[in-house]
Amino acid sequence: MTDYNNILKVEPFALSKEEKRQFLMKQVNELTRFHYEHCISYTKVLDFLGYDRNKMYSLETLPFLPIRMFKEFEMLSVSKEEVFKRITSSGTTGQSVSEIFLDKETALNQQKTLIRIMGDFIPEMRMPMIILDTERVIRDRNFFSARKAGILGFSLFARDKIYALDDEMNLDIPALQTFLAKHSEKPILVFGYTFMIWQYFYQELFRRGMMLDFSNAILIHGGGWKKLQNLNISVEKFKRGLYEVCGVKKIHDYYGMVEQTGTIYMTCENGYMHTSVYSDIITRRAEDFSICEFEEKGIVQLISLIPRSYPGHNLLTEDEAIILGEDDCPCGRKGKYFKISGRIQNAEVRGCSDTYAGR
Amino acid sequence: MLRLGGAVILMQADKIMYYLGNEELHPRPLKIFDERVMNFLEDLSRTLRKNPQAQKYADIITFAFWIRKRNIQKKKEKYQSELIRVGRGIVFHIAPSNIPVNFAFSLVFGLLSGNTNVVRISTKESEQYTIIMNCMRNVLGSKADYQVVRENIVVVSYLHDSKITDYFSSICDIRVVWGGNETINEVRKSKLKPKATEVTFADRYSFSILSVKNILAMDEKQLRKLAKDFYNDTYLIDQNACSSPHLIVWKKDKEISKEDCELAKRVFWNRISDEAKKWKLSEMAVMEKYTSACRYAVQKKEVQKLHSYSNRVYVLDLDFVSEETADIRGRFGLFCQVEISSYPEILPLFGQDTQTITYQGIDSRELGEFLVEYGVCGVDRIVPVGKSLDLDLIWDGYDIICSMSRVIWHE
Structure with missing residues (x-):
């Protein structure tokens, strides 16, 4: 298989449509064959779907796994002895949890890829960093490790770092002020989960009527909008609110899956999420899984070149998105750019359920 | 629950919503396929079929056709016998929530087998419930002859509450549970009278x-x-x-x-x-x-x-x-x-x-x-093929009329 370091030599946002297609097609065919030969559950699914290992498939016709398979089965393409880390995530259903098995190589490739992608968005690779969360996430075993993995992942870019919340989720304002004063000359990286930022940072500052000076900060946040949408808080309101309490101008939301940690999709200056050359997005129609046109909402399929220890390189998610175009975003980055529309609506089940059987 | 000289005082009464009938139950078993019951069903069938709201629901119309006298008469013929068959007393039905019209089928099964019925329906609002029960109420009040039928119909709903289920289980002679296995297991925690029987429709x-x-x-x-x-x-x-x-x-x-x-x-x-x-x-x-x-x-x-x-x-x-x-x-x-x-x-x-x-x-x-x-x-x-959903008096291996009635032996 291709050495992942060679893949990383390609600039993250430089390949145009045809070049990227050829590049990804070769890599994803290789990965598919590799996992087919190394993960028994994956072999069964691909045989079922009619996969032929001797055939070269186009990117769109390669088989994709439903993302919930990682909640129901241990999917591994390496021996258990080689597993070095497990990442789990809470799911939509609340109870079932995805479990991802990482070997050293895959874990390392996640970090390297994140560095490559982030290099295009942050001014320096090492910055003073404020984490808008509590350090308990890192210490406490009860936290879902996806949040932990996010904090640890982005901490790669920290030179000097501080957690803004104490163990009881209180905002430690004096500590923040000291930290800001110490690094007043430098750009600062601020990282957190969307909802946490709103609840424990914005609302606290707003309540106290206080201002902090984040004017030379770059804020990166992820973890979805669902909770904020329920509170009727739009992207615009989020940005506006934060600007008012701390003067932050550069805010980047990112999208990604714990199943494909590393290949994140960063929002550019124009508010669109971007695919790097190490990953791709395809949107499909519910009717027959045919490919959506640009600007048509569809079910999100995500491709990532990172996963080697588990077959998570080609997944059908339960999110919906609209791809707006490819290679022509005004921000200048090549690749597809898109907006996430949310989760697939949960339809009510008709007929027999637990309160009913018999007809 | 207290028993004072035979009168039953239900402690949870304020938690129960009565749609049809009330807490006064006077079990008076009838013969199976009682003429008054069949006439009532025929009237109900006509009323439903004429009702513009009911016409919007295919399931209500299916039900209305099923209870026509001609159809019931055909069923009745299968039960011609020298034996005298009468209802067993009170049937407590726990109806399914997802197909609303089945509460009505369950009730009709209980009536045709000669019983007094307490039907627990879901607390979820459903237009089918409203339409069917409004028509029933009208028909029941239309003829003096239906007094005996009216006394045999109680429709209630209550939020899941084991005390209430305990109560109805303790007074009934037959319990009918449209399950899901979990529901059945839950309801089984409520005791029945020693002589009472149970009909359950489990996951299949x-x-x-x-x-x-x-x-x-x-x-x-x-x-x-x-x-x-x-x-x-x-x-x-x-x-x-x-x-x-x-x-x-x-x-x-x-x-x-x-x-x-x-x-x-x-x-x-x-x-x-x-x-x-x-x-x-x-x-x-x-x-x-x-x-x-x-x-x-x-x-x-x-x-x-x-x-x-x-x-x-x-x-x-x-x-x-x-x-x-x-x-x-x-x-x-x-x-x-x-x-x-x-x-x-x-x-x-x-x-x-x-x-x-x-x-x-x-x-x-x-x-x-x-x-x-x-x-x-x-x-x-x-x-x-095509008849998989046709609910009938023979269902899940039960002959429902026989399961809900008793035989008076005479020589």
């Missing part, structure tokens, strides 16, 4: 048997009809009913070649795929279906290849069946298929959980005889 498995030869002999019109019937058995309720098939068994006669069999499958599934175009496909259903198909591919050795007809029809080829094949439960249009030359090949499918076999082109009597000969524990119904 169903499948279809189709004759290859017969399908190949059908003309286009017959195929369309078959597809429509199959659609009504499955897609209409998202394949969620206990009597909806999950598996198609292709029965081959001796002279049928491999190719013929493939052709019959194609003929059949193409028609189903056409028919399923009217089904409202949701993203959620597609994800469920794709995920469970992949899941079964990993879990089940017998699962071979997937044939999909857009995302509306998924067909999983099986190369054999075992007892565990019944664990493969399709939803939203996911089916397994297997070929057989003779019934013994599918013996593992006739287990206790199997309820309905829908068929096309086979001899149902011959299959029934086979089941008896082999002494299997399952299979309660063998009905043609």
Whole structure:
């Protein structure tokens, strides 16, 4: 298989449509064959779907796994002895949890890829960093490790770092002020989960009527909008609110899956999420899984070149998105750019359920 | 609950909503198929069929047709006997919540078998409930003759509360539970009187048997009809009913070649795929279906290849069946298929959980005889494709009239 370091030599946002297609097609065919030969559950699914290992498939016709398979089965393409880390995530259903098995190589490739992608968005690779969360996430075993993995992942870019919340989720304002004063000359990286930022940072500052000076900060946040949408808080309101309490101008939301940690999709200056050359997005129609046109909402399929220890390189998610175009975003980055529309609506089940059987 | 000189005071009374009738229960068993009950049902049938709101609901209209006197009269004839059959007393029904109209069927079963009925319906609002109960109320008040029927109908709802279930269970002579196994287990914690009996409708498995030869002999019109019937058995309720098939068994006669069999499958599934175009496909259903198909591919050795007809029809080829094949439960249009030359090949499918076999082109009597000969524990119904959802007085292996009545022996 291709050495992942060679893949990383390609600039993250430089390949145009045809070049990227050829590049990804070769890599994803290789990965598919590799996992087919190394993960028994994956072999069964691909045989079922009619996969032929001797055939070269186009990117769109390669088989994709439903993302919930990682909640129901241990999917591994390496021996258990080689597993070095497990990442789990809470799911939509609340109870079932995805479990991802990482070997050293895959874990390392996640970090390297994140560095490559982030290099295009942050001014320096090492910055003073404020984490808008509590350090308990890192210490406490009860936290879902996806949040932990996010904090640890982005901490790669920290030179000097501080957690803004104490163990009881209180905002430690004096500590923040000291930290800001110490690094007043430098750009600062601020990282957190969307909802946490709103609840424990914005609302606290707003309540106290206080201002902090984040004017030379770059804020990166992820973890979805669902909770904020329920509170009727739009992207615009989020940005506006934060600007008012701390003067932050550069805010980047990112999208990604714990199943494909590393290949994140960063929002550019124009508010669109971007695919790097190490990953791709395809949107499909519910009717027959045919490919959506640009600007048509569809079910999100995500491709990532990172996963080697588990077959998570080609997944059908339960999110919906609209791809707006490819290679022509005004921000200048090549690749597809898109907006996430949310989760697939949960339809009510008709007929027999637990309160009913018999007809 | 307190008993004061025979009067029953129910402590939870304020938590119970009475739609029809009230807390005063005077069980006065009637003969089965009492003339007054049948007349009441005929009147109710006419009222429902004339009601513009009721006409919007196919399930209400089906119910209205079923309770016509002519239909009930035919059922009654099967129970002609020298024996005197009367109701047992009070029937406590726990009706299903997802198909609202079934509360009415359950109630009618109780009335026809001569009982006083307390029906617990779901607290979820439903227009079908309102329409049916309004019509019932009007008809019940229309003739003095129906006084006795009125006293036999109580419809209540209450939020899940074991004390209330305990109470009704303690006074009833028969308890009818439209389950889900979990619901049944929960309700069973409430004690019955020593002499009381219970009828439960548990989770079940169903499948279809189709004759290859017969399908190949059908003309286009017959195929369309078959597809429509199959659609009504499955897609209409998202394949969620206990009597909806999950598996198609292709029965081959001796002279049928491999190719013929493939052709019959194609003929059949193409028609189903056409028919399923009217089904409202949701993203959620597609994800469920794709995920469970992949899941079964990993879990089940017998699962071979997937044939999909857009995302509306998924067909999983099986190369054999075992007892565990019944664990493969399709939803939203996911089916397994297997070929057989003779019934013994599918013996593992006739287990206790199997309820309905829908068929096309086979001899149902011959299959029934086979089941008896082999002494299997399952299979309660063998009905043609299209009739899987037809609720009737024989259901889940019960003769409902006999289960809910008693015999007065006389010499």
